[in-house]
Structure formats: C-alpha cells, structure tokens
Amino acid sequence: xxxxxxxxxxxxxxxxxxxxxxxxxxxxxxxxxxxxxxxxxxxxxxxxxxxxxxxxxxxxxxxxxxxxxxxxxxxxxxxxxxxxxxxxxxxxxxxxxxxxxxxxxxxxxxxxxxxxxxxxxxxxxxxxxxxxxxxxxxxxxxxxxxxxxxxxxxxxxxxxxxxxxxxxxxxxxxxxxxxxxxxxxxxxxxxxxxxxxxxxxxxxxxxxxxxxxxxxxxxxxxxxxxxxxxxxxxxxxxxxxxxxxxxxxxxxxxxxxxxxxxxxxxxxxxxxxxxxxxxxxxxxxxxxxxxxxxxxxxxxxxx
Amino acid sequence: xxxxxxxxxxxxxxxxxxxxxxxxxxxxxxxxxxxxxxxxxxxxxxxxxxxxxxxxxxxxxxxxxxxxxxxxxxxxxxxxxxxxxxxxxxxxxxxxxxxxxxxxxxxxxxxxxxxxxxxxxxxxxxxxxxxxxxxxxxxxxxxxxxxxxxxxxxxxxxxxxxxxxxxxxxxxxxxxxxxxxxxxxxxxxxxxxxxxxxxxxxxxxxxxxxxxxxxxxxxxxxxxxxxxxxxxxxxxxxxxxxxxxxxxxxxxxxxxxxxxxxxxxxxxxxxxxxxxxxxxxxxxxxxxxxxxxxxxxxxxxxxxxxxxxxxxxxxxxxxxxxxxxxxxxxxxxxxxxxxxxxxxxxxxxxxxxxxxxxxxxxxxxxxxxxxxxxxxxxxxxxxxxxxxxxxxxxxxxxxxxxxxxxxxxxxxxxxxxxxxxxxxxxxxxxxxxxxxxxxx
Numbered sequence: 001x002x003x004x005x006x007x008x009x010x011x012x013x014x015x016x017x018x019x020x021x022x023x024x025x026x027x028x029x030x031x032x033x034x035x036x037x038x039x040x041x042x043x044x045x046x047x048x049x050x051x052x053x054x055x056x057x058x059x060x061x062x063x064x065x066x067x068x069x070x071x072x073x074x075x076x077x078x079x080x081x082x083x084x085x086x087x088x089x090x091x092x093x094x095x096x097x098x099x100x101x102x103x104x105x106x107x108x109x110x111x112x113x114x115x116x117x118x119x120x121x122x123x124x125x126x127x128x129x130x131x132x133x134x135x136x137x138x139x140x141x142x143x144x145x146x147x148x149x150x151x152x153x154x155x156x157x158x159x160x161x162x163x164x165x166x167x168x169x170x171x172x173x174x175x176x177x178x179x180x181x182x183x184x185x186x187x188x189x190x191x192x193x194x195x196x197x198x199x200x201x202x203x204x205x206x207x208x209x210x211x212x213x214x215x216x217x218x219x220x221x222x223x224x225x226x227x228x229x230x231x232x233x234x235x236x237x238x239x240x241x242x243x244x245x246x247x248x249x250x251x252x253x254x255x256x257x258x259x260x261x262x263x264x265x266x267x268x269x270x271x272x273x274x275x276x277x278x279x280x281x282x283x284x285x286x287x288x289x290x291x292x293x294x295x296x297x298x299x300x301x302x303x
Numbered sequence: 304x305x306x307x308x309x310x311x312x313x314x315x316x317x318x319x320x321x322x323x324x325x326x327x328x329x330x331x332x333x334x335x336x337x338x339x340x341x342x343x344x345x346x347x348x349x350x351x352x353x354x355x356x357x358x359x360x361x362x363x364x365x366x367x368x369x370x371x372x373x374x375x376x377x378x379x380x381x382x383x384x385x386x387x388x389x390x391x392x393x394x395x396x397x398x399x400x401x402x403x404x405x406x407x408x409x410x411x412x413x414x415x416x417x418x419x420x421x422x423x424x425x426x427x428x429x430x431x432x433x434x435x436x437x438x439x440x441x442x443x444x445x446x447x448x449x450x451x452x453x454x455x456x457x458x459x460x461x462x463x464x465x466x467x468x469x470x471x472x473x474x475x476x477x478x479x480x481x482x483x484x485x486x487x488x489x490x491x492x493x494x495x496x497x498x499x500x501x502x503x504x505x506x507x508x509x510x511x512x513x514x515x516x517x518x519x520x521x522x523x524x525x526x527x528x529x530x531x532x533x534x535x536x537x538x539x540x541x542x543x544x545x546x547x548x549x550x551x552x553x554x555x556x557x558x559x560x561x562x563x564x565x566x567x568x569x570x571x572x573x574x575x576x577x578x579x580x581x582x583x584x585x586x587x588x589x590x591x592x593x594x595x596x597x598x599x600x601x602x603x604x605x606x607x608x609x610x611x612x613x614x615x616x617x618x619x620x621x622x623x624x625x626x627x628x629x630x631x632x633x634x635x636x637x638x639x640x641x642x643x644x645x646x647x648x649x650x651x652x653x654x655x656x657x658x659x660x661x662x663x664x665x666x667x668x669x670x671x672x673x674x675x676x677x678x679x680x681x682x683x684x685x686x687x688x689x690x691x692x693x694x695x696x697x698x699x700x701x702x703x704x705x706x707x708x709x710x711x712x713x714x715x716x717x718x719x720x721x722x723x724x725x726x727x728x729x730x731x732x733x734x735x736x737x738x739x740x741x742x743x
Contacts, residue, residue: 018528045348047527050339111550111578112413112523117443141578143452148445165452196553201669229413233345233527235555256412259496261529 007290008300010258010282018046019262019301022076029072031064039075046264047233052271056082080298086267088294092251092276099221102134102180104188104213108206108243109227111194114255116145118227118281119189120152121289127158131186136176137162138169138209139193149191159183169193169205170212177216188220197242210247223250225278228269230254231261240269251278254292258283262301325376330362333377344595346558347531350565358384382592388561389588394570396545397516399432403480405488405513407473408547409506409537410521412494415549417446419521419575420491421453422583428459432486437462437476439469439509440493442502450491457580460485469493470508477513490515497536510541518543519572522563524551530559531566538567545572548586552576560591629722631686635678638671673706677714680704689715 011017021042029035036057043053056079063069063078095103105122107115119135127133135153137160139145146162153160161176173190180188192209195202213222226249228236243249254263257280266277277292334355341351362380397404406423408416420436427434436454438461440446447463454461460483462476473490480488492509495502510518520534520543537543546563551574560571571586678686680703685691692700692715701708 041348044342045528047345047529050342110525110553112415114413120444142449143456144445144449147448148443151444196550198552198554204669229523229525231411231523231527231529231533232525233555233559234343235345235525235553238554256496259411259498259529260532261527265527 004296004300007282007296008303010288011262011300017260017262018042022079023302026072026075031070031072031075035072036061043264046262048264049234049268052268055271076302080302083267083301084294084298086270087277087297089270090274090276092278092292094278096221100219102185102188102217102220104177104180104190104217104220104222106190106192106210106213106222106224106247107227108192108224108247109194110196110239113194113227113229114281115194115227116149116152116191118253118255118289119149119191120156121286123152123158123189124156124286125289126187127156132184133158134176134180134183134185134188135160136173136188136190138172139191140165140167140169140172141193145193159185170208173209174212174216177213177220181217181220197239203242203246206247224248225251225253227253227255230257230263230281231259232265234265234268236265236269237272240273240275244273244275249275251276253279253281255281257281258288325362325365327363330359330377334359337381340596341558344556344558345527346595347528347562350531350562354384354388378596382596385561385592385595386588389564389591390570391588393585393587394572395585396572399427399486403435403477403485403488405477405490405515406517406519407490407492407509407513407515408519408521409492409541409543410494411496411523411533414494414521414523415575416494416521417449417453417491419547419549420450420489421457421580422575423489424454424459425457425580426583427487428457433484434487434489435460435462435476435480435485437473437488437490439473439490441469442493446493453580469505470512473509474512497533503540506541517545519545519547521547521549522559524548524557524559525553525555526559530562534563535566538569543567543569545570547571547573547575549575552582556595557591558595561595631678631681631689631718634718635675635686638675673710674714676704677706677711689718
C-alpha cells in the first residue's frame with residue numbers, strides 16, 4: 001500500500017486541501033439545501049467548474065433521497081463514488097494487444113505544463129520495465145529544450161533523435177519514427193513544443209507532425225497524450241477540445257498535483273469530453289509520475 | 304461570453320423595463336448571473352462572493368438612466384467595480400533609477416519566468432539600459448542554457464557561476480553588476496511549488512542578499528481557483544511588489560488576475576502576451592475587466608496599431624492611394640506592417656463582438672504568407688508595374704515562390720480589383736460625389 005500512501009500524502013499534504021474541506025463541512029450536519037450549497041461552493045473552489053459542480057450536487061441530492069440518507073457524512077461516500085465513476089467512465093489504455101511496434105506517443109500541451117519533464121520520467125519508467133524506448137526532441141522552438149530532453153535521455157539511458165534549434169519539428173519526427181522502426185524500438189516518445197491551442201498555425205504544425213509520423217511508420221499505433229497543468233482552471237476544457245480536434249487525444253497526464261491544486265477541472269473534462277486520465281504527477285521524483293486510478297484518486301482526495 | 308452575460312441579464316430584467324429604480328430582487332437575480340460569469344472566468348469563489356456582495360450594495364437603489372437599459376446599467380456598475388479592484392490605473396514596474404536596480408522573478412514551474420526575463424532584458428535594452436540576465440535556476444535541466452540562448456539572441460550579458468548555490472550566484476551577480484556598469488539585474492529563479500519549504504527559503508535568502516527593487520510573481524493566466532493560495536504563499540514569504548500575468552495570448556478569461564490582486568493587494572504590472580521576446584505589455588486594469596467579462600479589448604488593438612505602423616509610411620501610402628499609384632511594393636509594406644502587429648486572430652480577439660461573430664472562422668494567415676512569397680518573387684520592375692507580368696514571367700514567379708501559376712493569377716486579379724476600387728473612389732471624390740465603396 002506504499003503507493004497509495006504516497007498518493008494520499010501528496011494529495012492531502014497541506015491543510016489547504018480544498019476537497020478536504022468538504023469533510024469538515026459535513027461533520028455533524030444533517031443533509032439539507034444549505035449543506036448541499038456549501039458543498040457546491042467548495043467543488044467550484046476546487047476548479048470542478050459551475051456546470052459539473054451543479055450536476056454533482058444534483059446527483060447527491062437524488063441519491064440521498066433515494067437511499068433515505070440524512071447524515072451529512074454519508075455524502076462523502078456518495079461524492080467519492082460519483083467522482084470515481086465520472087473519472088473512470090473511459091478506460092485509460094496505455095497499450096493494447098493489437099498495437100504494432102514501434103508504439104508512438106505524441107506528447108502535446110500548452111506552454112509550461114511539464115511535457116519535457118514528463119517524457120523524461122516516462123522514458124525512465126518504461127525503460128526500467130525492460131522496454132526499448134526512444135525519444136524524439138521535436139521542441140525545436142524553445143531555447144535549450146533540446147538540451148533539457150537530451151539530459152533526460154542520458155539519465156534514463158535511452159536513445160534520442162534530435163536536430164538543431166529552429167529545425168522543422170516534423171522532419172525530426174519523421175527521422176525518429178523511421179529510425180525507431182529500423183532499430184526495433186518498443187515505444188517512441190515525441191516531445192513537442194508547448195503551444196497555445198488558440199494559435200492556428202502552431203496547431204497546423206502539430207497536425208503536420210502527426211501526418212509525417214503516420215507516413216514514416218504507417219503500421220505503428222500512435223497515441224496522442226495531452227499534458228495538463230494541475231493548477232489549470234476552466235481553460236483545460238478548451239485545451240482538451242481543441243487539441244483533440246487537431247491530433248486526437250487518447251489520454252491526459254495531469255502534472256504538479258503536489259501543490260494545493262488538485263486538478264478538479266479533470267472532473268469537468270471527463271464529464272464533458274470523456275477523455276481518460278493516464279497518469280498524474282504528484283512530486284518531483286521519477287516515480288512520482290503514477291498511473292492514474294480513479295478509485296484511489298477520489299479516495300485520496302477526501303482523506 | 305459577454306453576449307451571453309448580456310442576454311442573461313436582459314432576461315433577468317425582462318419585467319423591469321421602464322420601472323426606474325433597481326430593486327433588491329432585480330439585483331439579486333442579476334448578480335447570480337454575474338457570479339456565474341466570474342466563476343466561469345476562474346475568479347476564486349470567495350473573491351467572487353465578496354465582489355458580488357460589494358456590487359449588490361452599490362447597485363440597489365440606483366436609478367436606471369433613461370438612456371440605458373437596466374442590464375447595461377448593471378454591467379456598468381459591475382465593470383466599474385471590477386476596474387477599481389484590479390487597480391484603476393496601469394502601474395508600471397519600478398523605474399531604473401539607482402544602478403544597478405534588481406528585479407527578482409518568482410513563481411510556479413512553467414509559469415514563464417525565463418521567457419519573461421528575456422522580455423524584461425529586451426525592454427531595458429530598448430530603453431538604452433544595460434541589463435544582466437542571471438541564471439539562478441540550477442534545478443531544471445538546461446534552464447541555465449535556456450537563459451543563455453535568450454541572452455545571446457538579444458545580445459545582452461548573461462551571468463552564471465558553475466557549482467554555486469542560487470543565493471550565492473545572485474549575490475555575486477549584483478557585485479559583478481556594480482563593477483561593470485550594469486543598470487538592471489534580472490534574477491531568473493527556479494520554479495517551485497509554494498508548499499516547497501526548502502525552495503521558498505532559498506528565495507528568502509536571495510531576497511536578503513540582493514535587496515531587489517522589484518519582486519515580481521509570474522502567474523499563468525490560465526490558473527484556476529488555486530491562484531489565491533499560490534499568490535498568498537509567495538506574498539507571505541517574500542512580500543512581492545508586483546505581479547506579471549503570462550500567457551495572456553490564449554483564450555483564458557484570466558479571472559486569476561482578480562483573485563491574485565484581491566489576496567495580495569499587489570498591483571499587476573505587466574502582461575506577457577506571446578512567445579516572441581517583444582510580446583510584453585503594461586497591464587491595464589480597464590482592459591482586464593472587459594476581458595474577464597468577455598467584452599473584447601479595443602484599446603490594446605489601437606495601441607498595437609500605433610506602435611507598429613510607421614506614421615510616415617502610412618501618410619505616404621495614403622498619398623499614393625489617392626494618386627492611384629499604389630503598387631505591389633506598397634502592398635508588401637502594408638502586409639509586413641500587419642504582420643508586425645501579431646497574429647490576426649489575436650487582433651480580432653480584441654475587437655468586441657468579433658470573437659463571437661467570427662466564431663469558427665479561420666483566419667488564413669497562410670494565404671497572406673503565400674501572397675508575400677509571390678510578391679517577393681517578383682522583380683522590382685514587376686512590382687512597380689504589374690502590367691509587365693506576362694505568361695513566362697508568371698511561370699517564373701510561380702516557380703520561385705513555390706506556388707501555382709493559378710495562385711499568381713489570382714493575386715494579380717485581386718490586386719487589379721483593388722486598384723480599380725481605389726481609382727473609382729478617387730474619381731468619385733474628385734467629382735464631389737459622396738458615397739461608399741463601389742460595387743464590383
């Protein structure tokens with residue numbers, strides 16, 4: 001249970017854990033409209049968003065009535081169940097049996113969410129599981145991004161395909177996909193430059209990267225993984241929507257959950273868009289990037 | 304978004320029209336909508352609650368002016384109050400009076416500190432000051448290199464000492480600055496979570512050793528409800544003197560700005576609005592208020608246009624237009640000026656209503672680039688006199704610009720129409736016939 005303990009510790013590290021406030025509010029209270037309103041407010045304060053929070057409260061109200069619950073503390077379990085249900089609506093799949101090697105993960109997201117660091121950690125984890133991993137350094141825009149990912153490649157002892165700053169990222173991706181195929185790599189992780197989803201020309205560039213990768217390794221299974229900063233507010237919804245439209249989004253990785261933000265917007269994202277969460281980042285260490293488990297996560301949120 | 308808030312307020316006031324004074328009931332209906340709009344913009348729920356309370360008190364009993372309908376009246380009160388809270392006037396960063404002045408940047412990981420360092424340095428350089436970029440992030444791999452590359456790209460000095468801890472590096476940087484006639488020392492510290500005690504202590508130490516003139520918290524405009532905790536922690540530990548809002552070029556409504564301002568009381572001084580090092584603006588509370596309410600940003604647009612369009616060139620252009628001598632050379636200059644103003648979408652986003660009206664419409668920036676490429680593949684003579692462009696020339700231009708002959712034809716046709724249009728316009732003007740654009 002060491003894994004769960006760390007999760008619990010990270011998620012409830014501070015007294016400020018916003019979800020934890022719900023436990024305080026419900027203690028020794030009867031279920032009534034006032035209490036439900038207070039819970040709704042806390043959910044909104046945890047970035048769950050107005051719509052999704054209202055929906056959650058509606059479900060609580062209904063279930064409490066059906067099950068004839070009167071004790072406020074019973075709401076906690078209902079809420080845990082409901083959040084866990086919403087977050088596990090879609091199965092997170094890292095690999096499927098039908099995958100053709102090299103499996104390619106296209107790592108995408110807005111600026112500063114932690115794409116490069118996440119790839120470094122993924123590479124380390126996957127290669128220690130005995131997989132042959134390769135990294136493609138396709139962030140050719142940000143100064144020293146190539147150096148940053150190269151350091152990670154060296155640390156985790158995996159191959160890296162890189163070019164110069166300012167090079168065409170699609171051509172680096174093409175080279176990487178071709179050589180991953182030739183060298184019998186199990187999984188190729190493509191690091192892309194951070195881009196705001198509102199910038200059409202940069203989204204075009206991303207579409208092009210995916211297109212040339214498909215061309216270079218036509219049989220490969222490609223997954224797009226979107227990285228979201230755990231402290232992001234309602235803007236996560238357009239991020240998921242627009243990145244999905246451009247290059248697909250098979251799973252989300254939520255980073256930086258070891259602060260006071262708990263990534264509540266993921267509930268709204270799952271509710272509205274049905275994209276599963278694959279991993280969560282709950283610390284600086286390599287092992288702090290963990291497989292997401294909806295049940296454990298919602299359990300840890302309230303403890 | 305503003306559209307929807309207005310609509311909602313309109314329906315809340317359906318029964319009010321003509322009644323004169325806003326009652327408590329009217330107001331509380333309206334304020335529910337206002338609160339929701341604020342929450343959707345990521346304003347912290349507690350801040351939103353206090354805000355709504357304050358506005359309600361102000362709005363009750365206000366007489367609805369005859370010229371305004373009730374929803375406009377409420378929006379005016381809401382907007383004014385929002386501006387007041389955001390800081391009324393734009394407050395610039397501390398001027399570089401004593402040398403060296405020291406700016407210290409802090410914030411969470413990925414908030415945009417290193418990029419902002421580069422932007423501040425470029426800004427100082429443009430003001431004829433000598434900046435020093437200090438790499439105090441020894442935690443993230445290649446962060447030092449990133450700052451070095453940025454420094455080199457704008458030709459400013461970079462400072463780093465291998466093997467030393469950040470507080471020591473910063474202290475030595477200030478010493479170095481004193482000896483080397485540096486005007487502004489910019490300390491780029493490592494990103495850290497506000498709950499990371501050890502790293503927060505490091506910042507306190509840097510502050511004690513360098514006595515910064517500005518301690519700027521860099522905050523991501525996309526931050527959600529947690530912005531209050533982050534800002535509060537940094538402020539408690541360091542006593543920040545100002546906030547810089549980054550990634551404002553996205554579509555986040557930026558409610559975090561209001562939250563941060565509320566909990567710290569510190570002014571938001573700058574807005575970081577793009578990936579280029581020149582994308583740095585003074586923060587304007589008035590505009591942020593309209594943005595949080597989703598009302599567009601007209602002033603920024605005007606300012607951008609003024610900044611990037613050369614007045615002299617513009618008046619020359621006008622003269623040429625009037626004489627119908629507008630050629631491809633002029634067209635090219637115009638395109639370049641437009642490009643300098645930034646991506647077209649971001650310009651359109653600043654026009655009220657445009658984001659709604661043009662929802663889903665893609666701006667064809669590629670098309671503009673294609674035009675520029677074609678024009679650049681023409682000889683000077685061809686640009687000045689497009690009539691010269693015959694079949695073989697078209698082929699050459701097409702090949703040179705990587706386009707089809709069709710694309711070249713299309714551009715020529717468009718250009719002809721444009722000339723004709725200006726021609727007609729001038730003729731009419733000369734004959735003194737009032738009237739708009741000719742139809743064609």
